[in-house]
Amino acid sequence: MKNVHAYLIGAAMISTSMIISQGCTKSTDDDSDLIGNWKKSDDFEGNARSEAVSFTIGDLAYVCSGTATTERFKDLWEYSTSKRYWTQKADLPGVARNSAVAFSIGTKGYVGTGYDGSTRLKDFYEYDQASDTWTAKAEFAGTGRYDAVAFSVDGKGYIGCGYDGNYLKDLWQYDPTQDAWTKRASVGGSKRSAAMAFVVNGQAYICS
Template sequence: MKRLLIFFTILLAFFSTETQIFAEQTSWTSETNLTKKIDRVSLVTVNGKIYSLGGHDANKFYDTIDVYDPETKTWTQKGKLPTVRGTVSAAVYDGKIYITGGEPINRRLDIYDTVTNEWKQGTPFPKDLAGYAAQFVNGKLLVIGGFNMYNNASADVYEYDPSTDTWTAKASLSTPRRYTTSALVDGKVYVIGGANDSKGLLSSIEEYDPQTNKWTTKSPMSTPRHGLTAAVLNNEIYVIGGNTAATKVSGPATDEVEKYNPKTDTWSTVPSMPTARGLLSAVSLNNAIYVAGGSNSSNYYSVFEKYTPGDNGTSPSQPGDPGTSQPDNPVGDRAILVVTMTTGMEKEFDLSIKEVNDFISWYEGKQAGTGSASYAINKHDNNKGPFSSRKDYMLYDRILTFEVSEYSR
């Protein structure tokens, strides 16, 4: 009997440990709170830091810019917006933050240089706008949907070219939507959820191909909502929170999280957020997703929560796995990656397909304005001398082109 008791004690300890390990691997954790309780804030990442822009509480909109350092877990105030602002979808390109319109309703285009801490104005958006989605694609800013009156969802899509400071109308959404969200994967933009004047809350998703200037309807998420947010990890889109009542902008809200795989056009569930909220914002950084602020009915939040998937944002390293950034029709389990620098120098690496795909994911993310400025490539068998490892740090703005040649061992 004593031996049996010891066995069950060990078994219980084993399962407790296993449960704890799983919770640590796939979990939501609390980071340092925002400096105030707000919703309608916008998050972006620049050079490994998270910028929180503007926001709104029960009484007013804000003009603050706060910067979060994930290493020190501290917020620092950095300047102010030119005007109080909320309900925007800020976007980053070449180290600059672009903010269009927003609440209070306006059509301004403000451009913030994060290095000089200076603002300048671009050509205003063609009309007043807020509650839209925005993404940089191939060096141009897409502004999608939104509203200019609270019961007037838009299907309009405009493209801004920073090099010419001009706006151009593009193909419209098939469904007008406001308080929507978007994500960029493999050069295509996905616009998700929102609200529509005749259809109410939306669960639909539309894919935009900038090469053809066409929208395609994809498989909908399970729960219609607006005031939601999205972030990308490993070329999969995590759709987070949102409001679940069509007639109430700020609540009630959900803690639900769904994940969309563009390659397979399928959805799967993800552990819910600790705090149910809508009109929130999220970004991905260092294989994790950070979610800030939001509201639920009359409650406003300063919570700043981090989601870390069990595989740290990567799927199994098998060729052709739909969750990874695989090249079309992979033909091997390894590849020679040749990177040509702007100086004309070529650097060659013998890598696994997974390592190549991770590099491509970083490059495409940086092209879209997210992620770190450098990427470390393990030199593996090219190590020389008495070193345990050697890494080559590639700088995004020093890369001219790269070539991938796949093979099997």
């Protein structure tokens, strides 16, 4: 049986509950199709919030930033999927924010952009899991924005779309070895914000 799990945090927007989609097979064949089967897991231990970001490193999941009514957050929480508990980690530098983006590359997590209540942001930070520290990296090279979309593929990170006063469809690539941004081909289709992205077999998909 394949060991495949997906995690959904705050299904009701401002919620601290977390549920797990655990893959279940209909046979003993390791290559057989899986059926999603949801069950409740351990409650998120930070403040209830919406518009947070998340990334994963190994079997650890991280939730950062977000908003609850008029309050914004910059705290970082780590969830151990094997030990099933939450641990608060070092706060994100910079201002508290919502509608940011995040992705991971190797053993590092990255968080940037977003909205602090008055400014559309473009600062960008790297989280080191081993030392529980953040480092400011090269600012996002596009315009300051929120509700962008982000993902990582083959050791590079990508941020695109979002809202900077206008809706956007540009796409930028981040190279952590050079700490540098490069503009790439714009996203196809309409300009958009608050989209979602996923990666399958080295191919990235953006939708909604």
